[in-house]
Amino acid sequence: xxxxxxxxxxxxDHHVHGIVSGDLDTATVESLLTESSAAPAPGTTPFxxxxxxxVRRWCAPVLDLEPSAPAGEYLRRRAELGxxxxxxxxxxxxxxxxxxxxxxxxxxxxxxxxxxAADSGSAAYEVSRLESIAERVATSGGSAAxxxxxxxxxxxxxxxxxxxxxxxxxxxxxxxxEPDRPDxxxxxxxxxxxxxxxxxxxxxxxxxxxxxxxxxxxxxxTGLPLQFHAGHGDTDSRLYRADPAxxxxxxxxxxxxxxxxxxxxxxxxxRQAGAMTQLFPHVYMDVGxxxxxxxxxxxxVLAEALELTPFHKMLYSSDAFGLPELHYLGAAAxxxxxxxxxxxxxxxGAWSAADAARVCELIGSANARRVYPLDRS
Numbered sequence: 622x623x624x625x626x627x628x629x630x631x632x633x634d635h636h637v638h639g640i641v642s643g644d645l646d647t648a649t650v651e652s653l654l655t656e657s658s659a660a661p662a663p664g665t666t667p668f669x670x671x672x673x674x675x676v677r678r679w680c681a682p683v684l685d686l687e688p689s690a691p692a693g694e695y696l697r698r699r700a701e702l703g704x705x706x707x708x709x710x711x712x713x714x715x716x717x718x719x720x721x722x723x724x725x726x727x728x729x730x731x732x733x734x735x736x737x738a739a740d741s742g743s744a745a746y747e748v749s750r751l752e753s754i755a756e757r758v759a760t761s762g763g764s765a766a767x768x769x770x771x772x773x774x775x776x777x778x779x780x781x782x783x784x785x786x787x788x789x790x791x792x793x794x795x796x797x798x799e800p801d802r803p804d805x806x807x808x809x810x811x812x813x814x815x816x817x818x819x820x821x822x823x824x825x826x827x828x829x830x831x832x833x834x835x836x837x838x839x840x841x842x843t844g845l846p847l848q849f850h851a852g853h854g855d856t857d858s859r860l861y862r863a864d865p866a867x868x869x870x871x872x873x874x875x876x877x878x879x880x881x882x883x884x885x886x887x888x889x890x891x892r893q894a895g896a897m898t899q900l901f902p903h904v905y906m907d908v909g910x911x912x913x914x915x916x917x918x919x920x921x922v923l924a925e926a927l928e929l930t931p932f933h934k935m936l937y938s939s940d941a942f943g944l945p946e947l948h949y950l951g952a953a954a955x956x957x958x959x960x961x962x963x964x965x966x967x968x969x970g971a972w973s974a975a976d977a978a979r980v981c982e983l984i985g986s987a988n989a990r991r992v993y994p995l996d997r998s
Contacts, residue, residue, distance in 0.1 A: 639731030671916025725750020795862025
């Protein structure tokens, strides 16, 4: 038994989602292996991808199959075990110390932090999504004139139980946002436009930059870490507007608050994200779901992210959503990758073994424990 198997690197997954409960058919499993919303072309499958190959290679043994079992065999075994048992095996095998769960995306379709904790045997905490808070305020019956105060109060109320906030501004208009806090009059005008649109039958979707910026600055006021989706996402976002470097003016404007700003995922802009962490003392980053999606190339991506990022400014996350396979893969792949990357540095004589062990600990869990208030409850 290897040292890694005897004492796996402690991990805190600082950005993750719940799983889809209940038995899943082939089409649903395949849909959760890609960010695309389109059905696969006839005769093709999302299993023919780096992520699909990684599921077959690394998750199959957890379900008592040979590594790289064919996709059909994997799906049959998953169905035979049942969704609950497959999830229990995969989530517990991940051996994650704590999950920080974004509850703002399809919360009615995936399990809660409490359920994720019960299924995995690990602690789970809530990360509250700002756009979801704004949407609840918009449908609460308040006025446009009182919207700014109501949203600020709702954010501060959420801060009593959440360990952080997240914004999906990258999905709503992009990260090239105006850097400063909007004044209340602008918020009232934007709220008036939005409330009238809702009353006329429009979808309740926070997309006004003014309103989202007000939520962002309200979150900064709480001092809790504020996460931003950056980089690769689904078809609802525009990749060219999700470059974290677009946040540079905002990061400069918010530096005085001292509130930690977390750049999530970042790929293929992980090098830009690293530059932002070096420039600004309150900025952190991860490579999140990228490690799952790039599969066999994941160690190379992690090494690139480490080029500029100070070692106390990077965290581990999986951004796993829906399939417990992704929760397990994220943890297992990160442990392999960080050991491989730092091990090569040691073998080359560039790092000491003690330095490598310290960096692994920092990124795996120590940075998250320092930045997030996980010990307050």
